Amino acid sequence: MLLLHLSDVDEASWATKLRQALGGYRVVRRGDDFDPREVRYMFVWKPKADAFDGITGLKAILSLGAGVDALLKHPALPAAPIVRFVDSDLSQRMSDYVVAHVTMHHRLYTRFRADQMARRWSQLYPPAASESTVGIMGMGVLGQDAVRRLLPLGFDLRSWSRTLKQIEGVTGFVGAAAFDDFLAGTDILVNLLPLTPETAGILNMETFRKLRRDRLAGGPVIVNAARGGHQRETDIVAALQDGTLGAASLDVFETEPLPQDSPLWDIENCYITPHIAAISSETSGVAYFSQIIRDHEAGAPLINVVDRARGY
Amino acid sequence: MLLLHLSDVDEASWATKLRQALGGYRVVRRGDDFDPREVRYMFVWKPKADAFDGITGLKAILSLGAGVDALLKHPALPAAPIVRFVDSDLSQRMSDYVVAHVTMHHRLYTRFRADQMARRWSQLYPPAASESTVGIMGMGVLGQDAVRRLLPLGFDLRSWSRTLKQIEGVTGFVGAAAFDDFLAGTDILVNLLPLTPETAGILNMETFRKLRRDRLAGGPVIVNAARGGHQRETDIVAALQDGTLGAASLDVFETEPLPQDSPLWDIENCYITPHIAAISSETSGVAYFSQIIRDHEAGAPLINVVDRARGY
Numbered sequence: 001m002l003l004l005h006l007s008d009v010d011e012a013s014w015a016t017k018l019r020q021a022l023g024g025y026r027v028v029r030r031g032d033d034f035d036p037r038e039v040r041y042m043f044v045w046k047p048k049a050d051a052f053d054g055i056t057g058l059k060a061i062l063s064l065g066a067g068v069d070a071l072l073k074h075p076a077l078p079a080a081p082i083v084r085f086v087d088s089d090l091s092q093r094m095s096d097y098v099v100a101h102v103t104m105h106h107r108l109y110t111r112f113r114a115d116q117m118a119r120r121w122s123q124l125y126p127p128a129a130s131e132s133t134v135g136i137m138g139m140g141v142l143g144q145d146a147v148r149r150l151l152p153l154g155f156d157l158r159s160w161s162r163t164l165k166q167i168e169g170v171t172g173f174v175g176a177a178a179f180d181d182f183l184a185g186t187d188i189l190v191n192l193l194p195l196t197p198e199t200a201g202i203l204n205m206e207t208f209r210k211l212r213r214d215r216l217a218g219g220p221v222i223v224n225a226a227r228g229g230h231q232r233e234t235d236i237v238a239a240l241q242d243g244t245l246g247a248a249s250l251d252v253f254e255t256e257p258l259p260q261d262s263p264l265w266d267i268e269n270c271y272i273t274p275h276i277a278a279i280s281s282e283t284s285g286v287a288y289f290s291q292i293i294r295d296h297e298a299g300a301p302l303i304n305v306v307d308r309a310r311g312y
Numbered sequence: 313m314l315l316l317h318l319s320d321v322d323e324a325s326w327a328t329k330l331r332q333a334l335g336g337y338r339v340v341r342r343g344d345d346f347d348p349r350e351v352r353y354m355f356v357w358k359p360k361a362d363a364f365d366g367i368t369g370l371k372a373i374l375s376l377g378a379g380v381d382a383l384l385k386h387p388a389l390p391a392a393p394i395v396r397f398v399d400s401d402l403s404q405r406m407s408d409y410v411v412a413h414v415t416m417h418h419r420l421y422t423r424f425r426a427d428q429m430a431r432r433w434s435q436l437y438p439p440a441a442s443e444s445t446v447g448i449m450g451m452g453v454l455g456q457d458a459v460r461r462l463l464p465l466g467f468d469l470r471s472w473s474r475t476l477k478q479i480e481g482v483t484g485f486v487g488a489a490a491f492d493d494f495l496a497g498t499d500i501l502v503n504l505l506p507l508t509p510e511t512a513g514i515l516n517m518e519t520f521r522k523l524r525r526d527r528l529a530g531g532p533v534i535v536n537a538a539r540g541g542h543q544r545e546t547d548i549v550a551a552l553q554d555g556t557l558g559a560a561s562l563d564v565f566e567t568e569p570l571p572q573d574s575p576l577w578d579i580e581n582c583y584i585t586p587h588i589a590a591i592s593s594e595t596s597g598v599a600y601f602s603q604i605i606r607d608h609e610a611g612a613p614l615i616n617v618v619d620r621a622r623g624y
Contacts, residue, residue, distance in 0.1 A: 089440065092466055096441050099465060100415035107412040107585075116584045119577045121569035125591045128401065129408050152464040153411060154404055257433035265431045272428045273419075279437045 001026045002293060003039045003055070006064060007046040010282075017282055018043070021290035025297075041293055044071065052076045060302055062289050064280055066090060066142070067227060068306050069195035082306040083292060089284040091145035094192070097225055097277035098146045101249035102188050103153070105221040106132050110247050110269045124217065129154035132216065135186030137202070138193035138226065139165040139172070140312070146192060158182060162198075162310075183210035188221045194312030195227040203231040208239045218269075219246030225277045228253040237263050240270055251277040313338045314605060315351040315367070318376060319358035322594075329594060330355070333602035337609075353605055356383065364388045372614055374601050376592055378402060378454070379539060380618050381507035394618040395604060397592055403457035405590035406504070409537055410458045413561035413583065414500050415465070417533040418444050422559050422581045436529065441466035444528065447498030449514070450505035450538065451477040451484075452624070458504060470494060474510075474622075495522035500533045506624030507539040515543040520551045530581075531558030537589045540565040549575050552582055563589040 002025065004015050011029060019027045028034045036054035044051065045064035051074070058080035063071055066085050071077065107126050115122050134150055136143050139161040150157055151169045158171040160182040165172060173182035183189070189211060193199045203224060211220035222245060224231055233254050239245040247269040253262070256275055264270050296302055306312060314337065316327050323341060331339045340346045348366035356363065357376035363386070370392035375383055378397050383389065419438050427434050446462055448455050451473040462469055463481045470483040472494040477484060485494035495501070501523060505511045515536060523532035534557060536543055545566050551557040559581040565574070568587055576582050608614055618624060 092440050092442065093437070096415065096438070096465070097419060099411070100419040100421075103408065103412035104416050104421075107409060109412075109416075112585045112588075113583075115586070116577060119572055121586045123586050123588050125405070125588050126408070128405050130404065149465050153408070153461050260431055265428060271425075273424045274427070274433045274435050276424075276435050276437050 001028060001034065001038045002041045002043060003034070003036075004029050005042060005044045005047050005051045007048070009045060009064070014043070014282060014286070017286040018290060021286050022293060025293065043289060046070070047074060049075070052078050059296065060292075062292065063306075064285060066280070067194060068312060069227060069229065072306075072308065072311060081302050082308075083289075083302055084304045084306055084312075085280055085285060085288060086141055086304045087280060087284045087288060088145075089281050090278045091142055093278035094142050094225055095145045095149045097251060097273075098190055098192070098223060099149050099153070101223045101271065102134055102150065102155070102190065104271075105188055105223075105247050105249070106155075106216070108217055111218055114268075126217075127215065130156060132156065132187050133158060133185055133212070134188045134190060135160065135182055136170075136190045136192060137161075138191065139167065140192070140194065142225075143192045146190065158185060180210055183207060183212075185212055186220065187212050187216045188223065191222070191224045191226045191230055193226050193230060195229045196311035198311075200229050201232050203236070205232070205235040205239055205244065208235065208244045211245075216246060219243055221245065221247045221249070223249045225251050228256060233262070233264060236270070237267065240267050245269075247271065249273075251275055313340060313346065313350045314353045314355060315346070315348075316341050317354060317356045317359050317363045319360070321357055321376070326355070326594060326598070329598040330602060333598050334605060337605065355601060358382065359386060361387070364390050371608065372604075374604065375618075376597060378592070379506060380624060381539060381541065384618075384620065384623060393614050394620070395601075395614055396616045396618055396624075397597060397600060398453050398616045399592060399596045399600060400457075401593050401596045402590045403454055406454050406537055407457045407461045409563060409585075409589035410502055410504070410535060411461050411465070413535045414446055414462065414467070414502065415441075416583075417500055417535075417559050417561070418467075418528070420529055423530055426580075438529075439527065442468060444468065444499050445470060445497055445524070446500045446502060447472065447494055448482075448502045448504060449473075450503065451479065452504070452506065454537075455504045458502065470497060492522055495519060496524060498523050498532065499528045500535065503534070503536045503538045503542055505538050505542060507541045508623030510623075512541050513544050515548070517544070517547040517551055517556065520547065520556045523557075528558060531555055533557065533559045533561070535561045537563050540568060545574070545576060548582070549579065552579050557581075559583065561585075563587055 004011055015029050037056050039055050040059045043062040058078050061080050061082045063084055133156040135158045137160045139159045147170055160173045164174045236248055249271040251273045252275055316323055327341050349368050351367050352371045355374040370390050373392050373394045375396055445468040447470045449472045451471045459482055472485045476486045548560055561583040563585045
């Protein structure tokens, strides 16, 4: 039996589609009449505190989100394996966001918009993509997809990750010891890391000060498409105001929705979107998770299982 | 002998570099002491009215610009073949501009910026790149380079050109008869056409009304990186204000610099840059034109010669 426990999304629609995809396999929702001891799979998104009460026979927890940082903090999380959502459609949408914001800043959008507002015709030629370095933090599924989109645009690319990922056309930097070198050659810093105790708050003033300053007119830029927990927003405000950063594109925030009194809203060179960089599509999710359940019931091992010690 | 006649660029710097590249071949500038009848090549950019006076023995005119629309209108243009500048560096920079503005609009920049100004947290998921169609007008060197950059991003691509160019991954529409069909499936219209009598004013209200309206939130978008003569600015103002267009990115204008009293400056969803999409680099230009002169002196035919009847 599969139990759905999805908050903030259309759970009824997911249930209908999963029932269709799984044929005879029983799919239930909270409030339905079922014995919790018979639940073998739980499909969760933002599970409530009592979500796992009475669930004693789980084979797997299926996470709608690609990031499982919040799920791993659930105080009553069962020991069953957690399967992350890995989805080419979600990767494509995330890369759409990354490419749009990287190229916008590479083309000095903030400067030209200010000129337009002042009716100022002031020619300045942005560097060619090949003269600019994009540094990507995180070389998982999303980071690798971003590489695949940014490389044909001609950017110089470097990556920073916990373990070495050899990717053609990308200069790889690995681990804490290489972080400063990675930053020193980066003009546009893209964050696609998982949120773990090691990466929390990594987008802070100390990091910003180490970015390359002499290449991109206006200063280095950050693009955060991962988690609000990665960023110190007081540092971002200070860095945008004192010129340590030329601009910031933020899709995620320490508190979401971003509070009305956040100073970020009013900063000209801060580009805010309301956590919409990418969404897990129902069509992809139903295909992905129904296949995992069918395969696992047929005896195959689970795929894309979270390493709890690592945190992702 | 090579005569330089370059306005609005650093002619002295070009002369120095061309002298180095061409070794013993004589390179002169206006004001130097030389016999105009001995000039065999002229390297021009925005030539003055008297530029060609007394020049009677030309083998070729070398144009610094990729577009030769203005040059072809010169009242005293000699009959010698005109060689256009074709340059991968210039193509890269032009594509940088095109990709930045296409992706910005695809990600609904105008909407999210308005939300930010109003401190509004309003989630809306932009379509995936694969759900959006970019229609490129002009499939010359620049159009083909734009295709090479946009295809790996996942966009659905279509092209419109005077003659058929078979390009993998692009649906080709050819000639006036196919123009309406081309527009009817286009969400983001990119202009990279040469400016000719046939293409002048092509970005007008009639064209805008034929673009696809139901896909991109806010309405279809135009990106003009070619020539101001392609656009009817009174129509663009009207179309941005009445919602026929969702946004416009314009790097070129009917009159440049854009006049102080143009209404375009103040339109929120009009994104103005001061003709800086791409620049011909001295390094590339010197390598390109010095090679052409050396090859031609050695008996090779000229390359990238303008078809005057066609206009490009």
